[in-house]
Amino acid sequence: MIVFYAGLFLLMLALFLFWQSGRTQKAAGLPGGRVIYTDTHAWGKVEKPLYDSGLGLTGKPDYLVEKNGRYIPVEVKSGHAPQAPYDSHIYQLASYCLLVEKTMGSRPPYGIIHYEDRDFAIDYTQELEDALLDILAEMRRDERREAVNRSHESGARCAKCGFREVCEQKL
Numbered sequence: 001m002i003v004f005y006a007g008l009f010l011l012m013l014a015l016f017l018f019w020q021s022g023r024t025q026k027a028a029g030l031p032g033g034r035v036i037y038t039d040t041h042a043w044g045k046v047e048k049p050l051y052d053s054g055l056g057l058t059g060k061p062d063y064l065v066e067k068n069g070r071y072i073p074v075e076v077k078s079g080h081a082p083q084a085p086y087d088s089h090i091y092q093l094a095s096y097c098l099l100v101e102k103t104m105g106s107r108p109p110y111g112i113i114h115y116e117d118r119d120f121a122i123d124y125t126q127e128l129e130d131a132l133l134d135i136l137a138e139m140r141r142d143e144r145r146e147a148v149n150r151s152h153e154s155g156a157r158c159a160k161c162g163f164r165e166v167c168e169q170k171l
């Protein structure tokens with residue numbers, strides 16, 4: 001049952017982040033990301049999801065890289081790299097950094113978002129962690145609300161959305 005609720009929480013987190021993705025990086029003070037070159041041979045597959053009962057949060061980064069005794073989560077995205085990583089991708093990676101710290105006992109200095117043609121390192125700063133924790137708290141508040149309103153006016157976004165069939169606010 002715990003796994004069910006954890007899975008549900010992650011699903012809702014994904015939905016919430018999608019809703020919130022209209023927020024600008026500047027507004028949230030997110031790090032923009034540094035382009036880096038990585039050796040994919042050093043990436044290790046993650047077998048089991050990471051889970052923290054205190055946060056009620058679970059998630060599985062695509063890979064972990066060990067560097068100087070610390071673990072760096074890697075999130076793989078299909079498609080070409082945008083000019084800068086999307087906020088939703090940064091928050092997803094930040095949630096993996098948080099889970100790595102909680103479950104493995106050491107804080108990743110950064111995480112990696114891997115697009116087809118470029119990798120970005122995202123510094124896991126205290127500001128990013130605080131912004132993520134704010135979102136998680138806001139999401140928990142929204143869980144108790146009857147309805148959460150759409151935060152954008154983009155028909156194109158709704159057209160590609162996986163929740164389109166069940167969403168009452170689709171454009």
Ligand code: SF4
Pocket residue numbers: 019150157158159161162163164167168169170171
């Ligand atoms: S269909 Fe549109 S409004 Fe509904 S969740 Fe998806 S993106 Fe948001």
